Amino acid sequence: MKPKMQSAIERITLNDATFTGEVIEPTFVNFFYGKNGAGKSTIARSLCDNTGIEWKNGKSASDYDVLTYNTEFIDAxxxxxxxxxxxxxxxxxxxxxxxxxxxxxxxxxxxxxxxxxxxxxxxxxxxx
Known part of the structure; x- marks a missing residue:
């Protein structure tokens, strides 16, 4: 099996709501789903606010179009x-x-x- 293609985001560290120090290492394409309270909105908020995000190769959020399809996006x-x-x-x-x-x-x-x-x-x- 081929290794998963890595994303431009090295890791996301969640420190919001009920998640403290929870680390996610995303791959090239990600789809987050789960029950209520599983952390989907927390991940989306981190991506939108660029908090807890470690980018690869010295990049930052300004180098990318970061898009989240969440409740705020739908409302807007x-x-x-x-x-x-x-x-x-x-x-x-x-x-x-x-x-x-x-x-x-x-x-x-x-x-x-x-x-x-x-x-x-x-x-x-x-x-x-």
Whole structure:
């Protein structure tokens, strides 16, 4: 059997929550799964915050695109699209666009209402 290809991360030392000095030596591709409380989120937080990470060959997190697919990523990048089941938007930018459109539509409605009031007032002054 071939040895596993090593990753750019030499080791991850967890010192968070219930894990003290727990060492993980990742390989090139890693997928962490387990029961609640097994440490998946702790590992993800370490990767995101670059805490407890020992990089190979003098490298650092700034030399790589470190990506974690965790709850924070899902909250920031996925949103339901209205009440349509199974339809959602992906990407932080795409999530913000409908929010901006909704806010602009509310502003437009407020301006239209103000215009209507002023038009009625102006018309009533013209008739007197």
């Amino acid at each position: 990048n996925f949103a339901n699209y209205g009440n349509l089941a199974g339809v959602f938007t992906v990407c932080e930018t795409n999530i913000e666009v409908p929010k901006k459109i909704e806010a602009l539509q509310a502003d437009k409605s407020a301006v239209a209402e103000e215009y209507k009031k002023k038009s009625v007032a102006a018309e009533s002054k013209q008739n007197t």
